Amino acid sequence: MEIPFFPTLFSTVRSLVVRQPFFPTLEDWLVNHPKILGFSWNNGQTPASSQRFLALTVLCYISFTFILSQVSRPSLARPILKSISALHNLFLVTLSFIMALGCLVSIFSQVPNFRTLVCFPKRTSPSGPLFFWGYIFYLSKIVEFMDTLLIILGNSMKRLSFLHVYHHSMVVIMSYVCVNSAQSSFSMVLVTNCTVHVVMYAYYLMCTLGVRPKWKKMVTDFQLVQFWSSFLIMAMLAFYHFTGSGCSGILSWCFNAAFIVSLLFLFSDFHAKNYSPKVKNA
Ligand SMILES: CC(C)(COP(=O)(O)OP(=O)(O)OC[C@H]1O[C@@H](n2cnc3c(N)ncnc32)[C@H](O)[C@@H]1OP(=O)(O)O)[C@@H](O)C(=O)NCCC(=O)NCCSC(=O)CC(=O)O
Numbered sequence: 001m002e003i004p005f006f007p008t009l010f011s012t013v014r015s016l017v018v019r020q021p022f023f024p025t026l027e028d029w030l031v032n033h034p035k036i037l038g039f040s041w042n043n044g045q046t047p048a049s050s051q052r053f054l055a056l057t058v059l060c061y062i063s064f065t066f067i068l069s070q071v072s073r074p075s076l077a078r079p080i081l082k083s084i085s086a087l088h089n090l091f092l093v094t095l096s097f098i099m100a101l102g103c104l105v106s107i108f109s110q111v112p113n114f115r116t117l118v119c120f121p122k123r124t125s126p127s128g129p130l131f132f133w134g135y136i137f138y139l140s141k142i143v144e145f146m147d148t149l150l151i152i153l154g155n156s157m158k159r160l161s162f163l164h165v166y167h168h169s170m171v172v173i174m175s176y177v178c179v180n181s182a183q184s185s186f187s188m189v190l191v192t193n194c195t196v197h198v199v200m201y202a203y204y205l206m207c208t209l210g211v212r213p214k215w216k217k218m219v220t221d222f223q224l225v226q227f228w229s230s231f232l233i234m235a236m237l238a239f240y241h242f243t244g245s246g247c248s249g250i251l252s253w254c255f256n257a258a259f260i261v262s263l264l265f266l267f268s269d270f271h272a273k274n275y276s277p278k279v280k281n282a
Pocket residue numbers: 085088089146147148150151154156159163164167193196197200203204205207208216217219220221223226270
């Protein structure tokens with residue numbers, strides 16, 4: 001049994017993209033580099049891959065956030081804070097773009113068809129280019145902890161919301177679980193999330209540079225579309241899982257599904273509080 005439309009769309013786009021003159025160069029850099037091609041996630045051996053590291057990292061993040069938000073903090077001169085913030089945002093715009101591109105090129109280069117993109121065969125091992133980008137994605141979620149420090153150092157305590165801390169701590173666990181369990185479809189989630197983050201960190205970068213973009217609401221809308229699109233991916237994954245011989249990492253998808261539902265509620269609430277006509281007129 002096959003899903004209509006998407007497999008044809010995938011193979012059409014793929015045959016168009018791989019024929020472009022720039023594709024082999026991108027493939028050389030982002031897929032065929034020996035470090036990327038030969039990547040293998042070995043729990044406990046690959047740097048930052050042990051469960052103990054994960055637990056300690058998340059625990060430290062939550063503890064430091066709590067402690068720093070309670071104590072009196074040294075005040076950084078505003079220009080210094082703005083410069084650190086600008087560099088951080090510029091770094092994440094660039095990294096998110098490279099991760100999205102790297103994963104997309106790996107998909108077109110390595111994934112034979114749409115079914116495999118959505119549903120990795122059972123007992124897939126987390127190695128090769130797709131998982132290399134998954135690993136970088138996981139590490140980038142630790143770099144994103146810096147967002148929280150910027151909020152605290154900038155004394156914007158109103159912005160240190162439950163949504164923010166919950167999102168930042170859970171997303172590290174989610175990306176760890178994705179790579180560790182060779183979770184099906186994670187590459188689609190990675191490309192979507194990194195694309196959203198290019199826009200989001202560009203928004204923050206502009207704010208840091210003193211320009212308040214008029215398209216703040218569009219960023220939140222884009223985030224909500226990303227969460228809704230995860231349900232479409234999940235539906236296709238469930239279809240392939242139950243009509244075929246099963247997909248890799250299906251249990252971790254259940255964990256991710258619960259996380260995405262919670263984010264959908266929190267972001268819908270953020271949207272209502274920030275952009276409803278009542279708020280605008282207040
Ligand atoms: C439009 C949003 C992206 C951001 O909403 P905010 O309310 O945070 O936006 P804002 O207008 O107050 O942001 C401007 C302020 O952020 C400061 N700022 C600059 N860089 C920052 C950074 N890297 N992290 C946090 N704050 C930063 C600016 O200096 C400015 O401060 P000042 O006002 O003092 O000049 C929204 O959709 C959203 O995500 N809200 C949830 C809050 C959140 O924490 N989001 C980020 C992670 S969630 C995520 O990442 C979801 C996903 O995966 O897609």
